[in-house]
Amino acid sequence: MDLDRVLRTYGDLAVRVGLNLQPGQRLLIIGPAVNGGVSLEAAPLVREIAASAYRAGASLVEAIWGDEALQLIRFTHAARDSFGQFSAWLPQALAAHVDAGHALISVYANSPDQLKDAPPQLIGDLQKAASTALRGFRDRVGRNQTNWTVVAAAGAGWAAKIFPGLPADQQLTRLWEAIARMCRLDGPQPIEAWERHLSQLAARRDILNAKRYTALKYQGPGTDLTIGLPLNHAWVSGRSATRGGVAFVPNLPTEEVFTMPHAARVDGVVRATKPLSYGGTLIEDFAFTFEGGRIVNATAGQGETVLRQLIATDAGAARLGEIALVPHGSPVAQSGVLFYNTLFDENAASHIAIGSAYKFTMVDGETMEDEAFEQAGGNRSAVHVDLMIGSQELDVDGVLASGGVEPLMRQGEWAQPV
């Protein structure tokens, strides 16, 4: 692998396809909120993104960095009652940047379980403080107020978690190879490959939108779930558009077609098929029971305390805000690699998200007031966390307005070709 070429290509892809950066826009490069910014380890990719952005006409590129080690130091040394503290400057900086119409890239490079030895209560305090402080910013992003995208960079801790059997000096390279393959960076013409793939996703999206399903039914091991869809739900795939009309791709890679569930019409049981890395801890072997849209029972083989805290963040954290369909034939699923990172794992399996719904997954949702959006079935919460439920044993049916039921996915694959 030519790492320099991979970095340069991913940087260009993020700026040209991911953001579709417009000349004169500023670009802010950030990372996961719990980390305070983009990991220092991501510097090689951050620099390629910056160079590509300036070449595309960015007027200013800045990065807000975060250091995982500083986070660990906090958990080791800080007073136990101080984890609700979250300073105002980061949310203000992010909101002001979006309000000015500038572009935003989030780069993930973090260890999936860096906080595995930290007390769950403190992690909960930190997560809640971050979610609350960043709610206004996330709301802006959820309305596609500006062009934004999420990419990933290999980091040592993350690579060690995925490839524990490899010698330490090979783990990072191996993860970059995986990222390059998942992001179609290793072919001769990555940008053109992405245009083809995005067209295919758009075709699937158009088919789903034409169906106007009133609900989806999920059947699989440990899963028997019915998810109602709001009347005006909109299926969305890889490419989105800002209200100003700039087309952008929020996730690179992306393999999903997604929409919003009706927050009050989810019933049954569902079992996760992949672990979830949330706030530096891993939640594994977990399952939910839904009644009237609300989670009434949650269990986990590992990380149950953090999971329960997550669901208790606010009223909307116990309801769903997104459902996404991903075929088992996706490159991420076929790689067989468990990334412990939502950007990749959500593209290996159909999933649901607890927490806030994106307004752009409802027809004309971006211009709706919060109350109208909620009345139409859109969930509101300070959190939005994806949970993988797909596998090659999952069947999904679509329920038509007529009451008829038709197969949508069988054994994890689309029942019909595009």
Added chain:
Amino acid sequence: MDLDRVLRTYGDLAVRVGLNLQPGQRLLIIGPAVNGGVSLEAAPLVREIAASAYRAGASLVEAIWGDEALQLIRFTHAARDSFGQFSAWLPQALAAHVDAGHALISVYANSPDQLKDAPPQLIGDLQKAASTALRGFRDRVGRNQTNWTVVAAAGAGWAAKIFPGLPADQQLTRLWEAIARMCRLDGPQPIEAWERHLSQLAARRDILNAKRYTALKYQGPGTDLTIGLPLNHAWVSGRSATRGGVAFVPNLPTEEVFTMPHAARVDGVVRATKPLSYGGTLIEDFAFTFEGGRIVNATAGQGETVLRQLIATDAGAARLGEIALVPHGSPVAQSGVLFYNTLFDENAASHIAIGSAYKFTMVDGETMEDEAFEQAGGNRSAVHVDLMIGSQELDVDGVLASGGVEPLMRQGEWAQPV
């Protein structure tokens, strides 16, 4: 050298002596404005500072990082007319942090001449934008609104500039050794050593304050300068105090005793004795002519364009805001090392600063309105840049109110012991 011990000791010194951090204070770790934050290379020291701050009761420690490489990428790729752009979030974050009474550490680790190949006009645009944007923040610091300190961390580019003759793999270690020695970290009881040293500086300060000199006269090679002192000037040494009464040490190391000149009463010529690293470029072999407090001529063997731009930043940038006396026997001078970094080089030689005067160098200055401060002789500007003029050939005399003249320094050393 035990680098881990040096880092831990410097971190503790910065927090306990430099900041005198108060329990419950938050701490923000920053770097040079031109870089956007603390260099990624400084991470090992930043982490020790954070751990020490939490041990001292900090409620939250955050770092705003900056990456030299991103700055270079900007100069390589960004549109030539974009260098006046400076986003608002950094100045707002800093001002809000200080207004809330939280503590601030600036860590310098930067290459002294990272921008040596960049067009001076663009450097000037960037510097002016940064100075203007950060003026409100610097004004708050200048009034000691909170406890703050400046320390340094070895970086590869900086080390290579100081020790070009050493193999690359030894340069960084050699710079850490020099920092450890200059900062008295290599003895058995560094904190106690600093208390003794600060007491000696305070004794010298008290002597100077008792004198009530009306002016100082400087004589040396290329230097024949008279600097008037305002009636209520106050000499200050290592330790300062916030208006709330927290004693702190703004620079580690510090060897100087300093006060403000009268902005309108500086006349004669002065020649710099060390190069100045300013905004990523080196200015060398430079000299000024003053008339009525204003620089009426400036020349430099290298970097003259950047120097002239600096002086032209605003009206106050062509006048003096600080004068500092440092004996040639100081550890930094005796080391014979030219650090290309003001934090160290200003402690090797007597110096003057063009630009803003610190209000705390006038009796009751912190509570004075800007106009009254200026009328009393205090200079105001968006910049504050130290210029080294001391050497073992410099003589300084003090002019008494009676008109009498007495020797203050001879051949770079104090004429009288403490």
